Amino acid sequence: MTVSSAGQAGQPHLDLKTPPPLPAGGLRVIALGGLGEIGRNMAVLEFDGRLLVIDCGVLFPEAEQPGVDLILPDFGVIEHRLADIEAVVLTHGHEDHIGAIPYLLRLRGDIPLVGSRFTLALVAAKLREHRLVPTLVEVAAGDDHLAGPFHCEFISVNHSIPDALAVAVHTPAGVLVHTGDFKMDQLPLDGVLTDLGAFARLGIEGIDLLLADSTNAEIPGFVTPERSIGPVLEDVFRRATQRLIVSSFASHVHRIQQVLDAADTHGRKVALVGRSMVRNMGVARDLGLLHVPPGLMVSLDEATSMPPEQVVLVSTGSQGEPLSALGRMARGEHHQVTIEAGDTIVLASSLVPGNETAVYKVINGLARLGATVVHKETARVHVSGHAPAGELRTLLNVAKPRYLMPVHGEWRHLRAHAALAEETGMARDRVLLAEDGVVVDLVDGKASITGSVPVGNVYVDGLNVGDVGEESLQERRILGDEGFVALTVVIEPSTGTIVRPVHLSTRGFSDDPTAFDEVLRLVEDNLKRELSDGQTDAHRLSQSIRRTVGKWVSDTHRRRPMIIPTVLEV
């Protein structure tokens, strides 16, 4: 369990206690994820004993969480109160906002999921794979929805996925507004703007607490419109004389739309590559969000039988995923597509922090095969989906919240967001800097941090949820860096004799199979001496082996493999 730390802006409270009971008429907010990290966004609102959840996403593991597939928010705070949950409101369909829904529904399957049409379509597709049948409540911008004491009002926002919503939650304790993820593209491809008018109206009515996206708070200025990418793609298409592959996020409908448009203009057919790309674009097309000119699409099989200059492949793998189609192509291991010198590959995507090495590996692999790789550092083929500083200031000035709680960000983002709020004139004690588990109560119009609840990382590994914990991860880190040496000896305690000499098993330590020969003799000599001295306790003998080997390996190799001594008694 993580000990939480937070505070009003500038004053971190490092030792928050369990909060006092929520006073009657108060609104409580607990972020279970997304604060102090980018991912697993999940906020729990409580009023009068009832709960409303906003988003329920996953976090992708870092190098220090080796072998883990996903990290979930810690449901510990709500798992004994599942019946109190009125609904889960989903702001949009990205994995860091919907990815943990299957795991929450395993605890209680009939929690209503409230979201926009496209968001719910993506959730439903995901839940089908988990064989779960959800209760879906479709809403649109401008709609109201009553979930117990929580009167939700939905507001259109612009993001890197269609059909994103902010939500205003009206309660007797006051009004909370959660932006979800947003930016203020003033020329959006689908014409759907972030509804500043709605934020202004709510601001005039009075927003008590604003939870707002902090991702780009460190970035100055305003977003470049998504549609500015079109001409760049046009230029790439014009120059490309051979095979052309564009990789992007499988949910970025507007980015893919621009690729389809460029393909149509330049007489190339389009094949979608990657399960999630095919699935999501199918959903987007069915819902009228993706406009596909007749006859444009071909299957990958058809595409590979066509001349390379007549087709464009639209692929997943933009984050360097080694098992993706693009990853295989970069290593020359894709069974249908072989990269040739002169091919063009476009990574029309962000470079998610932590993925740099993997992405550059793919770019280098493609470059080695002779391809020209166009990526965000060499051409403007990507714009972010999150509001930078200029837009965050604008939102604050329009919405005029009484209190701001920066969400959706690492500490550097949250603190930068707090600094922007101070710039726009908010008093320092009106900005609540919290991290996962921190409890914010809105009581009598005053919001403050009142404590924290324990939250940890819940790891998904294969079919296991929660079995792999910090202890296993620490073992993995040691094993992964140092390897292990296991020494097993069979003794007969009654006679004090070694029945079977030391058996050695080592992995990850050395390519030299004789690396431990020297210490084996040492271990056996020590064992014989101890046994002849009457020491036959298996645990003590194990400890002695560990000491002998540990000292030897440290002295002779300056290394610290995991040492696993086993003394078996027969």
Place this chain on the structure above:
Amino acid sequence: MTVSSAGQAGQPHLDLKTPPPLPAGGLRVIALGGLGEIGRNMAVLEFDGRLLVIDCGVLFPEAEQPGVDLILPDFGVIEHRLADIEAVVLTHGHEDHIGAIPYLLRLRGDIPLVGSRFTLALVAAKLREHRLVPTLVEVAAGDDHLAGPFHCEFISVNHSIPDALAVAVHTPAGVLVHTGDFKMDQLPLDGVLTDLGAFARLGIEGIDLLLADSTNAEIPGFVTPERSIGPVLEDVFRRATQRLIVSSFASHVHRIQQVLDAADTHGRKVALVGRSMVRNMGVARDLGLLHVPPGLMVSLDEATSMPPEQVVLVSTGSQGEPLSALGRMARGEHHQVTIEAGDTIVLASSLVPGNETAVYKVINGLARLGATVVHKETARVHVSGHAPAGELRTLLNVAKPRYLMPVHGEWRHLRAHAALAEETGMARDRVLLAEDGVVVDLVDGKASITGSVPVGNVYVDGLNVGDVGEESLQERRILGDEGFVALTVVIEPSTGTIVRPVHLSTRGFSDDPTAFDEVLRLVEDNLKRELSDGQTDAHRLSQSIRRTVGKWVSDTHRRRPMIIPTVLEV
């Protein structure tokens, strides 16, 4: 061993063979490192049976090389020809150019090391730590040095470390010029410019083969002068009201100079933190490269007893190294320095690819504690040391080489450099795109790729050099991602009985100690059946255990831990 791939620009040759013997009068170039990677730069030149080495650096491992400390160039090609080496020319003092020198000198201690004063001072300090006494040959820009048949001429270049040199190697086969690392800062802090006049003169005389730094070939334009950072630091110093910490590379004398100047202006004393920072700045000061105003420096002990606003700490740790002083401060674990809300920390450094997660962890840790963190993404506190596209074009136009071999770069950089060369009018077959191990021969004025030699990664882990190989690393990757389960059983083959039931040892698989209870029974039942069927072969029984456990863990957990069955016979 890596199978090499390379080619004239645009045509990768994927199956290069061992090159034919070097024709008499020819010059051979083999890059042992630095091509297809950023790091362990090392080129071997051969003429008339004699060898000249240019640079001998280390590569820092990536996540897929877990637990490794350093990666060396593979000396296999030269280790039987050590007596043929006339000298090692060192272009400058960065680790990726000098770091492997101790390991080369262990093979032959008296190889002359030729370099500038500062470069040799850093090498000498490093070799003292390895208890090696080198043969040093100091040269300066404009000097000539004859190393066997290699007539070396040194040229001043500007880089992110003082006293960097390019080298022109005149041989009867022709003239090879190696830029080392360089950029063309036109307002360098120390007035030392990249000597375009010398490159122009050599160009007029005729450069047969140019080896040039490709690091920033993808970046358009020209470098911003190093001295532009001064005013940014001034601004940070002016705003800082509490503790101020500036972190940078321990060899970046000009960056540190500007910090000292800002401290002097603002009446703050300076304490250096970190062993390499103290050592290198001592060397730089002794050589007159770092100008320290009298009375400016204090020890860390003195600094921590002074009011925070009267001091600036200059620290290592800018790459997020967890054990560095800054790393400890970010976690609140430094025994002398406690970060307070309102402190200012400047990371006046690049973000080396691969280090992003570690660096952001430090920034987030500091932000969590309430500090303001200024870094290259929020202010211009760093400029690169490598020539971007505009300067690379300039060099090509000035030096007019007959052939170009892009060096010092990953494939994306090498290929971008090749594209720049084509833009300036070089024919495609005049650009030699090689990677580590590829052999380039200059014969009768014509340079071409003639084959490749096997090169691999030589890993340093603790005191071991080369013991940890790809097999150990593959084991580490599996152990680190999946953990292991070891099952040991003692049997008596003569009677076909189990003497000691299965002992289970598992690490990194699950925090639940009973995770394998179910399969243990299965394993024992199978064993008993096989023994009673007369199967007593330890190897076959082990294989059977592996199959049973592997299938069970895959079916029930969808995971693949390393399975280590051991059947001991008594």
